[in-house]
Amino acid sequence: MSAPTSAPAIEAIDLVKKFGDQTAVDGVSFTVPEGTVLGLLGPNGAGKTTTVRMMTTLTPPTSGTARIAGYDVVEQPKQIRRAMGLTGQAATVDEILTGRENIMMIGGLYGIGRKQLRAIGDQLLEQFSLTDAADRPVKGYSGGMRRRIDLAVSLLAAPPVLFLDEPTTGLDPRSRSELWDVLRALVKQGTTLLLTTQYLEEADQLADNIVVIDKGRIIAEGSPLQLKEQAGQASLVLTVSHTDDIGAAEGLLRKTGGEVFVDLGARRLTAPAEGLADLNRVIGWFTESGIAVDDIGLSRPSLDDVFLSLTGHTAEDNAAGTDPATSAQETSV
Ligand SMILES: Nc1ncnc2c1ncn2[C@@H]1O[C@H](COP(=O)(O)OP(=O)(O)OP(=O)(O)O)[C@@H](O)[C@H]1O
Numbered sequence: 001m002s003a004p005t006s007a008p009a010i011e012a013i014d015l016v017k018k019f020g021d022q023t024a025v026d027g028v029s030f031t032v033p034e035g036t037v038l039g040l041l042g043p044n045g046a047g048k049t050t051t052v053r054m055m056t057t058l059t060p061p062t063s064g065t066a067r068i069a070g071y072d073v074v075e076q077p078k079q080i081r082r083a084m085g086l087t088g089q090a091a092t093v094d095e096i097l098t099g100r101e102n103i104m105m106i107g108g109l110y111g112i113g114r115k116q117l118r119a120i121g122d123q124l125l126e127q128f129s130l131t132d133a134a135d136r137p138v139k140g141y142s143g144g145m146r147r148r149i150d151l152a153v154s155l156l157a158a159p160p161v162l163f164l165d166e167p168t169t170g171l172d173p174r175s176r177s178e179l180w181d182v183l184r185a186l187v188k189q190g191t192t193l194l195l196t197t198q199y200l201e202e203a204d205q206l207a208d209n210i211v212v213i214d215k216g217r218i219i220a221e222g223s224p225l226q227l228k229e230q231a232g233q234a235s236l237v238l239t240v241s242h243t244d245d246i247g248a249a250e251g252l253l254r255k256t257g258g259e260v261f262v263d264l265g266a267r268r269l270t271a272p273a274e275g276l277a278d279l280n281r282v283i284g285w286f287t288e289s290g291i292a293v294d295d296i297g298l299s300r301p302s303l304d305d306v307f308l309s310l311t312g313h314t315a316e317d318n319a320a321g322t323d324p325a326t327s328a329q330e331t332s333v
């Protein structure tokens, strides 16, 4: 049952899905090298879940196909199901059963022996901080605990390829970052991960590569850094303490060679900058000049800026009410 080892772990090949006369996914192709993380990013209704469902054999593509670990989704659905795990957008665990019972039941369906299952189960419960709650029915779990038991269950068969559809939606920031740690550890062990998200910070934190889709089509792709660079240059932002100094400060900043933008009311000046070397240079000039400065920092475009420039709206407009806060990275001195 071995698959060609040179194949990428995940490959989408011109995937199309139509619902009646609506095209939900319109020719999506990408590859995910083994042991890397791909973030599939896009607003509500972009086609993320439909793409994942086609790739995981849950719904047949109208045309095109996908390969997981070298197996074809259309031709070899059985092998695909063995090669991958999925945590869907909606919970799949049984509410009435306890966390441990869910593990025993689903692991049993995978054909894992009871003794081995008990050991793996304990380990997963521990890994997801669910040991204390293991023998309580899932219906009493918090949202974060539910996402964790969902994920634990999808890891039972130790799949080499894992699909996660909005794994942290509805989690508080702490549970979210805990889950990120778990995912990072999995990837370190060699798991290939495809995750959909509306949280740009999540993609920024986890993904090696990002594919942005909107209305069923890919509108951008690249590493988080490449996408940010595409959205524009970094800038240096400086606030002087006294309005009287603005003219002199502007003169100094001009030495960078770029155009200086002045916000008089805020006593704030902005100039293009390459990075920390520029920042250090400017700090030197101002220290020498004696001009009092309240704040100076470097501001880079965030993935939010990328998203805005690509889709014409921010991800926050779309996110389901929870905090997708991604601010520009500022280094204040
Ligand atoms: N079973 C279905 N029947 C008809 N239309 C569907 C079906 N499933 C999805 N769609 C439509 O396809 C489009 C893409 O939906 P999809 O669920 O893939 O988006 P998504 O990117 O996952 O969005 P969200 O961020 O809200 O989860 C939407 O317009 C949706 O209404």
Ligand SMILES: [Mg+2]
Binding pocket: 048, 049, 050, 089, 165
């Ligand atoms: Mg979805």
